[in-house]
Amino acid sequence: MVRYCLLLTALLLWTAGAYAEPSGVAQLCRKVDASVPAQRASLLDFTCYLPVPESAPYWNAQTIHELPDALTWRPAAGHELAFTQSEDYYWVRINIHNGGASPGFWYLKLDYAPLDHVEFHLDTPSEHRTIQTGDRKPFLSREIDYRYYLLPISLREGETAEVSIRLHSGGALNLPLALVTPDELVSSSNQLTLTHGLFYGALLIFAIFNLLLFVSSGTTYYFYNAFYMAGLGMFLFAMGGFAYQYLWPSNPQLANTAIPISMALCALSMNLFGRSFLELFNRKTFTSRLLTAQSVAGVTLLVLSPYLSYTIAIKTIAIVTLTVICNLFFIGIMRWRAGLTHAKWYVISWSTMVLGTISYALAAFGYLPDFLTHEIVMQAAIGSQVILLNYAMVQRWRELNLKLLEVEYSAKQKLERQVLERTAQLRKTMNQLEQANRQLEALSTRDELTGLFNRRYLDSRLQQLARESQRTGHPVALVLVDADHFKQINDRFGHGFGDSCLQSIAQVLERNTCRPRDVAARYGGEEFALILPDTDESGALRVSQAVLEDMRDTMIEAPDGSNHSLTLSAGIAILKPGEALSSTFERADQALYRAKAGGRDRAELAEPPIRSDATTKRTENAQ
Structure with a gap:
């Protein structure tokens, strides 16, 4: 009996020792009070980390409790964690406490997309949760549809959560960690969405513009410039996590190869553009042979990058890309000194690219902290380079015009033909751009899901008809239509079926607005509007009742195969x-x-407007 008691005591002591927090860790990883904004803002003061070599016997520990107690955890000491490329595993630990007087909810945010393996371990008094994700797993493994990594943390008042993160990647490890409230997350996400939207939108517009110039003029460097901006945009899109989130969320292999492939495309396209723009066509010179060798290297890496390991591919392509950038910079200086005046702007634009690329590369490979800041610096450098490159092309265009004027003295007739041809090309290009702008304007007035006019067009058209009604006295009817119980439809069958219902409503509205000047528009989620010129109350009521009846008779097939009908309500x-x-x-x-x-399922006429005293007095005077 005594022996059994001793064995039980030893087992209890071993269990307590296994789950006891090492004193060193407790001292380093102080608790951060999530209810205090100042402590959340200085999260890295409460963070500690532990590098685990792959050769260590405990490298595959699945929780921090499986790590030896004798290991020395290191404090982040307020510095952002960034580690160069290695085969080591890294553990990060944060103790999060809710010192507030009410339950709280926060997100632990890791703002670096290209990480192979990320494991979040959350231990609270009420739950233990593990999230295994990273860009080696499908995007849905992140549980939250966000390009970076989020861990939701819910704590009652006085509770403490132990958060540990196990990380491993074939590239560098940048760990910009933040603890934010849902409102802070939405605010920062909106700001980044606006910034990235403007950046990628401008890059796309410049690329399309250069492509149009190539199609219209046949000038090669326009195509290479469009090619370069497209490759550069795809590289940053992949590095920022957008490509994995939106383009291939179910293909982790493509998510990993997209970065080296797009980087190789950048190296190849910038080399081809530099050769064409700097007019290096003499293949016998050393400079021309160097650019040819760089083009061959770019094509070779582009072909081999899907088959190389990520570690080898990213290092090799990064070295080649930096070499190409530096070589083009010095070649541009040589061409500038040789008298090629538009090379001046090429050199100025390329200098911003050199500085931005070096800064971004050092941060991406873990040699500099604060990757997000360097990402913004890189975007600013690219934006400056794109503007300056396009200005350089304008300068080159100006140089060509000056040369044409010089040739006029010896070959006036030939010059006139050339000018006329070039003018025709420019007019053709401007016509194409004008047509494209008209198409874009038409697209901007249409709702993408239903094909009806959107709120922007509705407001503009209604203002026009209001002014016309003021002049002519003809009535204009406004009918607001709303789907009945639409939230229940979304909750029951999902938003996909909800979208089908909205499309069916749009078809019904279009069928019942037959006159050329009638307008059917979608101006909200399930809210629609009709504008009926030259229509009084009785006419508007007839149209509304026809819409309601048509909607009742329209059957929509649900995902489960059953047929359903909708009803609408209308206000006139x-x-x-x-x-x-x-x-x-x-x-x-x-x-x-x-x-x-x-x-519901009915139409109501609006009450007449209440006229002000001034309006009533004017009416009485008129009578």
């Missing part, structure tokens, strides 16, 4: 002379509300 208001559009909208909305309150 007639725009009165001198009435503000906002008042008309409000009256129609109130009528729609009455239709909803009155049982």
Whole structure:
């Protein structure tokens, strides 16, 4: 009996020792109070980490409790964690405490996309959760649709969560960690979305513009410049995690090879553009042979990058890319000194690219902290380079015009033909751009899902008809239409079926607005509007009832194979002379509300507008 008691005591002591927190770790990894914004902002003061060599016997430990107690954890000491390329595994540990008087919810955010293996371990008094993700796994493994890595943390008042992260990657490890509230996450995400949207949108516009110039003029360096900007945009899109999130979320292999492939494309395209723009066509010179060798290297790496390991591919291509950039910079200086005046702007633009690329490469390979800042610096450098390159091409165009003027003295007739041909090309290009702008303008007034006009067009058209009604006195009817119980449809069958329902509603509205000047628009989630010129209340009511009846008779097949019909509610208001559009909208909305309150699947006429005393007095004087 005594022996059994001793064995039980030893087992309890071993268990307590296995799960006891080492004193060194407790001292280094102090608790961060998530309810205090200042402590959240200085999260790295409460963070500690541990490098684990692959040769260590405990390299495959699945939790921090499986690591030996004798290991020495290191404090981050307020510095962002960044590690150069190695085969080591890294553990990061943070103890998060809710010192507030109410339950709280936060996100632990890791803002670096190209990580092969990321394991989050969350231990709270109420749960133990493990998330295994990284770009070696499908994007859905992240649980939250976000290009970076998020760990949701929910704590009651007074609770503490132990968070540990196990990381490994074939490239460098940048670990920009942050602890944020949902509001802070949404705010920062919106700001980044705006910044990235402007950057990638501008890059795409410049690429398309150069491509159009190539198509219209046949000038080779326009194509190479468009090719370069497309490759550069794809590289940053992949490095930022957008490509994996939006383009191939179910293909981890492509997510890993996209970065070296796009980098090789950048090296090849910038080399081809530099050769064409700097007019290095004499293949017998050393400079020309160097550029040829760089083009061959770029094509070779482009072909081999899908078959090489990520570690070898990224190092090799990065070295070749930096070599190409530096060589082009010095070649540009040589051409500038040789009298090629537009090479001046090429050199200036390339100098920003050299500085931005070196800064970005050092951060991407873990030699510099704060990767997000260097990413912004890289985007600013690219933006400056793109603007300066296009200005350089303008300067070259100016040089060509000056040369044409010089040739005029010896070959005036030939010059006139050349000018006429070039003018025709320019007109053709401008016509194409104008047509493209018109197409873009048409696209900007249409709702992408339903094909109906959008709110922007609705407001513009309604203002036009209001001014026309003011002149002619003809009535204009505004009908607001809303789908009944639409949230229940989305909750029951999903948003995919909800989108199908919205498309069916759009088809019904289009079928019942037959006159050329009638307008059907979508201006909200399940909210639609009809503008009916030259239509009084009775006419608008007939159209609305026809829409409601048509919608009732339209059957929509659900994902489970069953057929369903929708009902609509409508509010009708007639725009009165001198009435503000906002008042008309409000009256129609109130009528729609009455239709909803009155049982739905019906149309209600709006109350007439309340006239002010000044309006009443003017009317009485007129009588």
